[in-house]
Amino acid sequence: MTRRKFIQRLIKTGSAVIAGTCRLAKKVAPRKFVRAIKVKSYPGSLRPLRDIAKQSKWSG
């Protein structure tokens, strides 16, 4: 193995290890939240309030 190939392999391996460690770190130390931020749009469909406001069929 030439010195150039050795260095290339070393850089590749090093990069892979660093990337893997970062990825693992993100999973191991996730950002923690109690409160959530509100979104601007609803992922489902929206209707006027008059279509929603009616006698509920649900218990509670």
Add this chain to the structure above:
Amino acid sequence: MTVQCELCPKMCLIEPGQSGECRVRINIDGVLHSVVYGFPCSVSPYDPVEKKPLFHFLPGTRILSIATVGCNLHCLNCQNWDISQKNPEESTAAFLPPERLVQLAKSNRYLSIAYTYSDPIIFYEYTYDTAKLARKEGIRSVLVTAGYINPQPWKELLEYIDAANIDLKFISDDLYRRICTGTLKPVQNAMVMAKASGILVEVTNLIIPTLNDKPEQIRELARWLKTNLGRETPLHFSGFYPRYKMQHLPPTSLKTLEMAREIAISEGLDYVYIGNVRSKEGENTYCPGCKGLLIERKGYTILQNRLKEGCCPDCSQEIYGVWK
């Protein structure tokens, strides 16, 4: 980046683009978002407060009741599964931010707003902001919840809450795990904290045939309530109907509910009710002192209310509740 939601004991680890178990708290670009804030899927202007059920809180009044989709528990017997176990993208909602909701309550002269049907814990921020605003406008806030929440956010929310009906589903951790994908201890802690905070607390226990209808289970639940929340805490034994993933079980009989009520009373609880099934005595409030009839109910209707300034008119005993 993965986020962790620390709102409830599930402590969900959420990958980018994914939601927690509740379906409504989503990791967007490494930040936790609530996709149901200001988007209720149900707004009911007609509910009587007795339907929550709350029997010791402004009896005979209507309560503006809202819910969003989602829930942090997945009870096999869920009565409201068509909203609690639904993804937001499959649902329909109205845009009703806290300011508009409180304005709606104010302009229609509601005394209180209920956060109910699914579980207000999962639309925590919406509930919190609305309750805070409602307090400023003199409108009270009521939670109808399973109480599956971590202590710190619960404490912060309780500051703006006036009453809660908390579901104590089972007095067994094993049943909580098997039937609801939850655990018992956090619920018990939440109940104790709510009572200690000074808000009005009522408790519901749904009696499911073969699961939690044995006299010893009912006795254990009543004893725990009396010891930890006090004998004055109203307890509602609610009748089960086959729903969702528990359609193989029969509905709870009136006889079982009456047996449960008798046991809880014999254990020393002052106010024990029967719900979801018509019952003559199980819907009424009686004075724990002289045993006289105080509030007569038929379903959600108040037939007579004999309370005088929150006291028994016959023996003057003070009755636990928020009466005006």
